[in-house]
Amino acid sequence: MxxxxxxxxxxxxxxxxxxxxxxxxxxxxxxxxxxxxxxxxxxxxxxxxxxxxxxxxxxxxxxxxxxxxxxxxxxxxxxxxxxxxxxxxxxxxxxxxxxxxxxxxxxxxxxxxxxxxxSPAEPHLTLRHLRLSPAKARKLGEMLAHLVDEADDNGEEQPLHGVLVALYQQALPASSTSSTSSNC
CATH class of the missing domain: 1.10.10.10 (Winged helix-like DNA-binding domain superfamily/Winged helix DNA-binding domain)
Structure with a gap:
């Protein structure tokens, strides 16, 4: 069965x-x-x-x-x-x-x-850190998703490309609340 x-x-x-x-x-x-x-x-x-x-x-x-x-x-x-x-x-x-x-x-x-x-071709790889409000970060995420979703698939005869989209809020360092010392 x-x-x-x-x-x-x-x-x-x-x-x-x-x-x-x-x-x-x-x-x-x-x-x-x-x-x-x-x-x-x-x-x-x-x-x-x-x-x-x-x-x-x-x-x-x-x-x-x-x-x-x-x-x-x-x-x-x-x-x-x-x-x-x-x-x-x-x-x-x-x-x-x-x-x-x-x-x-x-x-x-x-x-x-x-x-x-x-990859047989040189990849495009960029990492940027941006200061964004929560509203702007949400809008950027939506725009990136829309851009990838709307990209045309030109069919079987064209090379296949991978697209990785990541938008994340960077974690604060563990020592971000430490006080400054006068022994510099």
């Missing part, structure tokens, strides 16, 4: 990440990279292993973790050379982590670092 329908529904538009299993699944850089890759079209374990330069058994293990967490599903199966080929797909086009956890954030940044290292 199958645990998935023969023709699963198309991916949801947005999936909110919230279960412990989902957070655990997001806590590994290869699983992050698999989700990045599956964000565009379904792929087999062999295709993913080749594209990510990873061992097929390792990819299969991480696909199982992602599937058990409900982040991917089997989109299609077909018989090939006496076996069954499975095509995996994300369960949603966009995945939103309402309350990010440190392990998942660290894994995502590690996955992005790996992608930057493998």
């Amino acid at each position: 199958r645990d998935q329908p023969p023709y699963p529904p198309p991916p949801e538009d947005v999936l909110e990440i919230g279960t412990p299993e989902q957070f655990a699944a997001l806590a590994h850089p290869l699983r992050q990279r698999l989700l990045f890759t599956l964000g565009h079209r379904p792929a087999t374990t062999s295709q993913l292993a080749a594209q990510l330069d990873a061992k097929k058994g390792n990819v299969a293990h991480h696909l199982k973790v992602l599937r058990e967490a409900g982040l991917i599903h089997i989109a299609e199966t077909r018989q090939v050379r006496g076996g069954t080929e499975q095509h995996f797909q994300r369960t949603a086009h966009h995945m939103v982590v309402a309350e990010p956890q440190a392990a998942g954030t660290a894994a995502m940044l590690t996955a992005v670092t790996q992608e930057l290292h493998r």
Whole structure:
């Protein structure tokens, strides 16, 4: 008996990440990279292993973790050379982590670092610190999200680009309340 329908529904538009299993699944850089890759079209374990330069058994293990967490599903199966080929797909086009956890954030940044290292073109990477009111920070976040959401996808023939957008309030240093000393 199958645990998935023969023709699963198309991916949801947005999936909110919230279960412990989902957070655990997001806590590994290869699983992050698999989700990045599956964000565009379904792929087999062999295709993913080749594209990510990873061992097929390792990819299969991480696909199982992602599937058990409900982040991917089997989109299609077909018989090939006496076996069954499975095509995996994300369960949603966009995945939103309402309350990010440190392990998942660290894994995502590690996955992005790996992608930057493998990029055939020079990446654009900028870090700025801005003093913003809460209202201006909220507006900037909305503008950045809108800019990325509205970017045109020019189709299969164009190079694939990754976009990482992060807006965060910088933590105050632990010594920010310490008093100044006259022994300078």
